[in-house]
Amino acid sequence: MxxxxxxxxxxxxxxxxxxxxxxxxxxxxxxxxxxxxxxxxxxxxxxxxxxxxxxxxxxxxxxxxxxxxxxxxxxxxxxxxxxxxxxxxxxxxxxxxxxxxxxxxxxxxxxxxxxxxxxxxxxxxxxxxxxxxxxxxxxxxxxxxxxxxxxxxxxxxxxxxxxxxxxxxxxxxxxxxxxxxxFDEKRFRPVAHENKIPQLITVCRLVPAKGLDTLLLACAELKKKGIPFVLHLIGDGPIRPELEQMAIELNIYEEIIFYGYMLHPEDFMPFFDVFVLPSRAEAFGSVFAEAALCGLALIGTNVGGIPEQIEHGHNGLLVPVGDVASLTSALEKVSSDRIYRYNLGRVAWDKARKSYxxxxxxxxxxxxxxxxxxxx
CATH class of the missing domain: 3.40.50.2000 (Glycogen Phosphorylase B;)
Known part of the structure; x- marks a missing residue:
């Protein structure tokens, strides 16, 4: 055939x-x-x-x-x-x-x-x-x-x-x-690592639909609470200058690395701790499955196909679209408790390996x- x-x-x-x-x-x-x-x-x-x-x-x-x-x-x-x-x-x-x-x-x-x-x-x-x-x-x-x-x-x-x-x-x-x-299990797989400061990552096109303004506002609240983190933002798009300016104004530019477009983020995604993407719409959200196969804890919005991948509190956390307070709380929870985020990531990997x-x-x-x- x-x-x-x-x-x-x-x-x-x-x-x-x-x-x-x-x-x-x-x-x-x-x-x-x-x-x-x-x-x-x-x-x-x-x-x-x-x-x-x-x-x-x-x-x-x-x-x-x-x-x-x-x-x-x-x-x-x-x-x-x-x-x-x-x-x-x-x-x-x-x-x-x-x-x-x-x-x-x-x-x-x-x-x-x-x-x-x-x-x-x-x-x-x-x-x-x-x-x-x-x-x-x-x-x-x-x-x-x-x-x-x-x-x-x-x-x-x-x-x-x-x-x-x-x-x-x-x-x-x-x-x-x-x-x-x-997803190819050989491309996306966990790697043993230990980060003293929680490493957050998101991979997406930099457009309003991805809700990155909500993410930056939540990260600013996280910094005010004295919780250390680094956000790795992989992707490019029309609102990148706007996001960089927003990061400066929120005093979190030093905590964020803007990588721009990257062909193979899966090569080093496993070395991070938490994948977070507060999308306003997703038919499926492939990058959540990719991050799960890398063993990362997941934080996503309760929209589209994301809840079909994330069972709240079991293999990740779900927050309402555009809800800065809820996203801040979720980030605080996984950033402050290494064992908790490890367990979320382990369960996320197991589900993704079986389902995706x-x-x-x-x-x-x-x-x-x-x-x-x-x-x-």
Missing amino acids: NILQALFFPPEQPGGVSSMIPFMLERFNKRGWEMELFSLPKRVRGKGTEPVQFTTFDWERYAGHPVVDKYIQTYKDYVWWTKLRMNKSFDLIHAHHPIAALVMKQLYPDKPVLMTVHSSYERELILNGKIKESGPEHKFLTSIYRELEARMDQLLTVSNSFKQYLAEYVQEPERIGVIPNG SMTRVVQQLKNVYRPYRRTE
Whole structure:
């Protein structure tokens, strides 16, 4: 059986799809399954010219809005690139982005196409202040879910929480499968270490949706209480200057290390003690599973797919979105008690190893793929 994994952009950074698909492909190929990757290079811009049509709604009623126009042009570019570079046939296509899924079904209508919805682009844009809720861009992006339902052979997503989110926009949500992301146990694993001062780490894109302003305010309260810590902030994004200025004004700049973008944070993530990310939205939150596999204690928000990974007080701590006092209390608890945070991290590792291993996701996907095997 020859399977194509169709991504959006190339898998060049850790987290989410980029962290999972290449290593998943390697596992499948070692077991005798033929599998290849396909994606749109970031340098391809403005090449496609073919008209775009959807079957369940008229996208042109939303034309003229920047997000919509960019989305449609990217769709055209994906069509152009696929026609240019695709030179072989596949038995099954598994797409990991709506554009990749719809383009593949358009160009190969007789091939089964599966789609995993990994995240909510529209929620991210709203939380980052790029579009308005219920505005034309929001309506366009959420209409894509119904289009996917109508044209895909199977829809999957990464958490029960996100399946519930999708239910508002599709007609038969019960048909959506749930397969949480899987992670290579060889890349993410604990390392014995001893830090005199608690080392906190977060890994994310520096955008408002990640709630890093809440984290800095909580860290400032932690410093006022006289609790020592170092926060390692890995990632880059448009609000980095704003966060650095905020750290200066809160008198915690000396306690924070801004690393910028890093290709392989898993190489030294195991040497820290606590992973904290107060996101305002997460479909799954892959980086929590990665941190758990490294043996870190977890602190996250009670939103999206995060509570499906963190059982409060058992393998981590959950706090309400935007609640500085609750986040401060959680940070104080894990920072002040080395044994407590060690136990949280140990239980987090055990759960992640059982629930989010690459072995588990490969087996689940095999069960999804098998019905599409050729019988001849």
